[in-house]
Amino acid sequence: MPGRRIKQIKGTAQRRNRFSTLCCPVRPRSAEDIENRPERTIVFAQETRYNRGIKVDGCENMPKERLDKVLASQNVGSRKESGALIRRGTVAVNGTVVRQVDCKVDPEQDVISVQGQPLHFQRFHYIMMNKPAGVLSAARDFRQKTVVDLLPPELKCRGLFPAGRLDRDTEGLLLLMDDGDFAHRMLAPKNHVYKLYEARLDQPATMEDVRIFAEGVELSDRTCLPAELLLLGDQCVQVRICEGKFHQIKRMFHAVGKEVVYLKRLRIGALDLDPALQPGQARPLLPEEREKVFCLED
């Protein structure tokens, strides 16, 4: 949006969060590590290869990850298909054809090509979804459809999980990822990543509600952090909060005598829901969009 001032928040948490243990089998890594990593280009990798004297014709000095596993992780094919490609001599590591499926590579340093095409390795995957109503924000559920069920087949088995939950009947911006550190940074209230919601109420909100929200709504079990309430008229409001407690917005309005009849998340940090995404649609998040999550607009 033109004129919007963006301020970067420092990333902090390096801890593994509950998502990584519950839903995400992928090794946690610092989100900063990933984001600060220089763009890998062939030039960069070649320099690395010569400057650091990496041995390219033997695999014994690169005890990192199996080549077939790396290819499968990048959706080149299943593990079996990736192995077949390697055995057929269509995969090269740092310019040398490798036929051993268990050859160990460092996918972030080595230049891997498949059928002559460089593989642009991505450790983590991030997806923006326009969550439709009627779907659970969960990785899997035995009875009900989840947001992961809406993903295309090649992404369904990647261990992606929703970073933060929207209620079943809530729509809008949801990020799915396999990066537990990123999710933790995004959700921890101390990092002040604000989430903007649009709500329709059963009756108009008042200026008194605006004041109460700004001071911190008292719920039965806790006091909420200060929230911004903007009256749009016609029982429509926008709310900005940096917490994500269970049914938080619905409970905040209930505490001031109103019920939420419709709720949609519009923005996380400075990242807006892509208006081109129809409910139920998802697309990869661009690297610059990932950064916007940790930007403050003021």
Ligand code: URA
């Ligand atoms: N607050 C709620 O009440 N529900 C949501 O889905 C998100 C925030």
